[in-house]
Amino acid sequence: MNATLVTGGAGYIGSVTVEALVARGETVVVLDNLITGHREAVDRAIPFYEGATGDRELVRKIVAEHGVDSCVHFAALSSVAESVADPERYLSNNAVQGMALFEELVRGGVRHVVLSSTAAVYGEPESNPIAEDAPRKPVNPYGMTKVVLEQALEALDRSGQITFAALRYFNAAGATGTRGEDHRRESHLIPIVLAAAAGRRDGMTIYGTDYPTPDGTAVRDYIHVSDLADAHVKALDHLRKGGESLHINLGTGTGFSVRQVVDTVESVVGNSANAVLGERRPGDPPVLIADPGKGSEILGWTPTQSDLESIVRDAWSWHKARPLGYGS
Numbered sequence: 001m002n003a004t005l006v007t008g009g010a011g012y013i014g015s016v017t018v019e020a021l022v023a024r025g026e027t028v029v030v031l032d033n034l035i036t037g038h039r040e041a042v043d044r045a046i047p048f049y050e051g052a053t054g055d056r057e058l059v060r061k062i063v064a065e066h067g068v069d070s071c072v073h074f075a076a077l078s079s080v081a082e083s084v085a086d087p088e089r090y091l092s093n094n095a096v097q098g099m100a101l102f103e104e105l106v107r108g109g110v111r112h113v114v115l116s117s118t119a120a121v122y123g124e125p126e127s128n129p130i131a132e133d134a135p136r137k138p139v140n141p142y143g144m145t146k147v148v149l150e151q152a153l154e155a156l157d158r159s160g161q162i163t164f165a166a167l168r169y170f171n172a173a174g175a176t177g178t179r180g181e182d183h184r185r186e187s188h189l190i191p192i193v194l195a196a197a198a199g200r201r202d203g204m205t206i207y208g209t210d211y212p213t214p215d216g217t218a219v220r221d222y223i224h225v226s227d228l229a230d231a232h233v234k235a236l237d238h239l240r241k242g243g244e245s246l247h248i249n250l251g252t253g254t255g256f257s258v259r260q261v262v263d264t265v266e267s268v269v270g271n272s273a274n275a276v277l278g279e280r281r282p283g284d285p286p287v288l289i290a291d292p293g294k295g296s297e298i299l300g301w302t303p304t305q306s307d308l309e310s311i312v313r314d315a316w317s318w319h320k321a322r323p324l325g326y327g328s
């Protein structure tokens, strides 16, 4: 049977997707340079290569030796703030290395690519919910690198060399029983509020309280990592069955405000997160909510675990079991 190469499979969303693929009997091989990922996040029984997506020789060898026919490409740096401070690093790691990967995949005869894209490709959208045909107008280098990768896949598709699914995640959150979020420099809201409520950090800041939203704080669309993993499995199935290339939003269509997230975490943990109110951050849109209709219609994908309470409960279970993440 042909194998699926998962780049970034030692990261948060990648490791959960690897589990989901293996659980349905797929042959998986992981490539990850561990710049933000964890070796412990990948079962030892799964072939694992520690290396970069830009290492052409290594990619060539993996594709040939494992008979890779599909790739799910998670590997990327993904902090918006870091990408603004150090754009070259993002261009090099995400865009340049991503291109090298695509070139070697095509040369090796890989037919299908599923790309981790992001709502950041839309920048500051004019309206919500956002459908996939909204213009791509990224407002930071991170989002720009994802647009470049989407466009590269579109060109390869037009030349008939591959088909692809660009999955644009909104806010990934939650955990499974064995895999969760362990970013060394955490920038995501739910793990930050959980750590604050658990007393592992000194409070947290709510950035912006005067947005045009019901409670004045920014509204985002949170999607459970298990639902994300399921969408990748369905996208691969779609491409393998000869389905056309597509761009799909992965969100629920429902938004929650930062204040609602803080309240939910405090009620699940039973402690205050010591939230302090701060100024808006530049480039943070007031509201980002997906129109998830296309994923449901074409892939038959419907989130089943993405209500805020379940997301927070699962993330809290992971946090309690692994207070130091994979390091504990």
Ligand SMILES: NC(=O)c1ccc[n+]([C@@H]2O[C@H](COP(=O)([O-])OP(=O)(O)OC[C@H]3O[C@@H](n4cnc5c(N)ncnc54)[C@H](O)[C@@H]3O)[C@@H](O)[C@H]2O)c1
Pocket (backbone or CB within 6 Å): 007, 008, 009, 010, 011, 012, 013, 014, 031, 032, 033, 034, 035, 036, 037, 038, 051, 052, 053, 054, 073, 074, 075, 076, 077, 078, 093, 094, 097, 116, 117, 118, 119, 168, 169, 170, 171, 172, 173, 183
């Ligand atoms: N977490 C979110 O809310 C979110 C939202 C939208 C999109 N995404 C995208 O999803 C993907 C996964 O995100 P995550 O939250 O799991 O991040 P993560 O940092 O946990 O995982 C990324 C993985 O890729 C690896 N990696 C990075 N660059 C590499 C390279 N050049 N070669 C080999 N390995 C490399 C890292 O070591 C890590 O294991 C990323 O592409 C990210 O841009 C994430």
